[in-house]
Amino acid sequence: MKKLARALLLVAAVLTLSTGVYLAAPAQAAGEITVVSDSHQTKFPTQIVFNLQARGTNQIEKVTLYYKVSGGDANSYARPSFTPGTDVSAQYSFDAQKSYIPPGTDITYYWQIEDANGNQTKTDPVTFTYEDGRFKWQSVSLGSISVRYYSNESQAKDLLAGAAEAVRTQSTDLRVNYTRPLKIYVYASRSDMTDALPKKSETYDSATTTLGVRLSPEVLLLLGSQSGVKQTMFHEIMHMIVGAAAEGPYSEIPTWLNEGLAMWSEGKMTPEYKNEIDRAIKENRLLSVRALTSFPGDPSLVNLSYGESWSIVSYMIDTYGIDKMADLLAVFKQGSTTDKALTKVYGFNTDELDARWRASIGAPPAQTSNSHGRTSQPQSVPTLTPLGSQPQGTSSGTNVPLLAGVGGGVVIVAAGATVLLRRRHKAA
Template sequence: MHASMAVILFLMNWLGAALAPLSAPVEVQDVAAFYTYGENVTFQARVTPADEITQAFLMIQPEGQSTRIEELTWNSAGEILYPYDTALHPLRPFGRTYYWFRLVTPTGEITTPSYWFDYIDNRFTWQSLSNDYFEVHWQTGDLSFGQTVLNTAQSALEAVQKILPVAPKLPLKIYVYADANDLQAALPDESESWVAGHASPDLGVVLVSIPSGPDQSLELERQLPHELMHIMEYTLVGDQYGNTPVWLTEGIASIAELYPNADYARVLDTAMGKNELLSFQNLCSAFPRDASSAFLAYAQSTSFVRYIYQTFGSTGLSNLMREYQIGMGCEEGVQASLGKSITGLENDWRQASFSISPIDQAFKTLSPYLLIALLVVAAPLLVVLARPRHLEKPL
């Protein structure tokens, strides 16, 4: 083909393309999400040209939760502002939320790339410090307090790994509140009012509340190992975490605390004396919600799990957790792993911990009236037994 002919053909093609009613490509810009913690999130975007869109959807996928689809409206400039009510559909505290847009046009559908934001409690400003293992964020206190948190977390991690030798996904995020009430307000509504610390093990997030004062270090050394242990437990059992007995998860977390709660022994002795110990079968799926029963449940679970740990060791405890990881029930897991029923194990624990047998305990707690009633029933029997033998019928 002659060169000038080729140029003419090219120009004709170009002119034809320029004159055709070609639709402009749809663009999504100014994407952002703003939130007020615990209240709402506003998702923002601008879609141009606006008249190319027939329908628009926002897809929201908070970490560890299912995806929500919300239908959107937009103005003539293509501006989208979508208010999302977090009181109605709570987001996981300190979790990452992914979101993207799906736009319907006459020629097809467009899905934008995924965007994300971390749902941080922005009622407060946080100071931060990190290393390979931890990201520490604290609310009040100076840099040396942050370093103390980081150091305590480091030694707590080593301590908890001696009990359950597992490697969690790093780095772990630690948020230190100054006030337990602020921490409780940061959690979804179902949290109990006596909660001081919290872990979202699947997110690798730990929240603790450490008021300033002389007990600060002690509280750190108590709360951090406890909450970090919940993350170890999750690393071991994964999705079965929610089906693992609560007496076991809380018991293991509590034996990891560097300073045992001094009130546990007193509460246990009192409950034992009154025969008011809780049955571990009733502590499989949840602890009582009222503070004093919950305290007893913690005290018992700590003592029971410490007994299991001292008797069967770290391997025994890990093997027991693994039974739940494969989906065993609360009682079956104990039987399969430790070769005893949960009631049998509970009796062993009582004997080892209180130096009193279940029979002794039953007699000790019989009411005086019941004793009298027993004597009344037993008296004729004693008379029968005391009869002279010669009155018996000869064989």
Template sequence: MLYYLHSCFTERSPMTKFQLFVFALLSLLLCSLAVPVRAQAGIQLVSNEGSLSFPESATFRAEFQAGANITLVVLEYGVDQLTCGTVVAKSFPQFTPAADVQVEWTWEMRQSGSLPPGALLWWRWQVQDASGVQFTSPKQTILWLDDIHDWQAVTGGNINLHYYEGGQAFGQALHDAAAQALVRLSQDVGLRPEKPVDIYIYANTNDLRDAILYEPDWVGGQAFPGNNIVIIGVSADQLDWGKSTEAHELTHVLVGHLTFTCLGFIPTWLNEGLAMYGEGGPQSVELAQFDQAKAADQLLALRSLTGGFSEESDRANLSYTESYSVINFLIQTYGRDKMTALLAALRNGATTDEALQSVYGFDTDGLDDAWRTSISAAPRVGSSNPTPVPIPTQVPTIVPVGAAPVAPAAPTPRPTQVQATVTQVTITQAPGPAATSVPLTERLGISRDVVLGVEFGLVGCILTVLVIAVPVLVTTRRHHRRQK
């Protein structure tokens, strides 16, 4: 071949120059076409969709095409919420390696723990083919909400209130009450939302329970601080109850946000006392019961209200009213800024006693004593107090999606040719910056797809040159021979 090329350049016939010109032109044209076509090759996202079967599951489907067999597809998914650290849930849909694959995976809420209506789900795909080309799809989101109800919204004042029954006046009244509660919480306690809170009003508790899979025995309203969401079942004839309940749950969202930490712990008397304060205080019946307990020297030790409240209703009611009374004492006596400082200290990891001591100069027992003095109750009896129950039960919570490994799901229906059953769901730390050496192309910001495309383009270019060069040069040589 080199000989042919050499002879072409050394022999001086007009025909040879013309043929060389044609050859060079064709090569240039084909090479210029080959490089960009191959540079765009890689893994293509053909389709990508999420669909809901509320409240049971969410299904994610996608189709990919690549120049080589696709060998790995990973689904990363989660829900927009406050979490401790960067945790990403992953699943590995099964499929037969091919240049064109369809995959599907279903997120079963009965296995992961149900999400609050209105939560924002997200997902993305990581794909790799046999030649090592990798692809990450853009992050997609879908709103986790039923389409059974005709949801209406009233917005403004950092409250998005969603309802579907009761009419516009009903929705407006609940929205305005929530917005007023926010103003009160801001003025008295220093609690403000970082972004609008979504409140979903179900028409009754049955509808509410249908929207969440697990069934707490007392459910009426529920706060999800990590998601910035409140859900309540309120019928049209329960407007007053609805207003106070949404204010209560709203307070839990704000307190949960302000004190969110992976280190700290907020005592139940503080959380529920603030929520009672947020809703405007106990009802007259509850206040009467509290006065009765005070007169009979049956008030509960504050330290016993650090964990879960009693299951027994009278004692639970007294726990709520007493918590409110303590919070009211702290705010009226020491003011808003100290309350904000107390919550900040808890967020920063201080124990309850440390936080109280640093802000007010007394611990839980000292607060108990000061509060009893302020309401003219009998002094605390140290040794006969019940011990705290170390389980938080009053602020409803669900298992965060990213917090625990999820069991393998049952096989799901799939399109033909796709073996899309779930084999494994793992929770892994999101990869941090690579500590190992980085390829030059990546440091230059050139993607692997482009590099491979250029490599393929060059190979194609060389082949083109050879394919054209051989007949052209052979013809030239033979022509020369005939001339000789």
């Protein structure tokens, strides 16, 4: 009986020890690195904060954050400061104003951690959307297109229908299979939209009102309180479609074609542009098509540059058809120069296009050269990069135009006036 009791006690002891080993927390293997926590916090519009806590059996000596912004070409990285040890906490604050990121941008990141013996571990990639958290956004969507709003649902639905129709018709016209996501953010007021835009200068920001801006290949911001919001949207969507149709690693289409198509997508030419062209014809100061390869830097020629581009593209489509225009963009995509592309598709070069267009609007032949750029060669002046449309503004008195940078070019700011503009931001 005593032997049986001792045996039972021995079995109980073994079971107790086995249970104790099973319940104990597993020890880290030699060289193992464990991620305790991995988080991020957005503080729109100023910064994004990334946090990491990690533990290792050896001293952790290097922590690197890798991140990629949607639409970017490559990963970026940052090495936050931290105190090396077996338990570390690292934090990196991304300055979202110094390195501007549009709202609605997807960001993917991961951490790489390395200890003193060279052992490494990587966290799983995390993707999040950098949102403007100041408002309670709602969304209406159709396929890959979404319109985000916080004020006017009826307007958002109308814009969604218009955007879907614009993508469908413009893609069909230019023979593009456009499938990229499109996020449209509609702001209810100028003051609401201001903090979502890239900062320039106090003078610039106070003197301009942005009606619409394409900040990345997938993000478009609109000022919902403007009367021409739908036309602004059509204009910017056409830039996206033209980019898909014509832009390649070795291609660069002339500004008159890019902006002319965007203006044409808005519909019939408005009186202010028609009047500007008529005045230029009367005063014999039309710009040549070749001079509009990139827009001149003279602020007084902005409306004329956009108006002429609109007129040139309208002439080409009305005379030769939209299929020829689609052919032209396809040739550009192959890396052709403007003269070679025009000759291949239409049978004439830039100068002949200039002559035919002038004849169609009742303008005299181009002069060889003058101060307004009627020359067979582009002017060596600062370039107005495509901004979407012309600045529009009203004020009393005479204002001295200022030049301010947007992306890689300039926009027009009239001192003492509020300038309304549609523009495109060139993402870094």
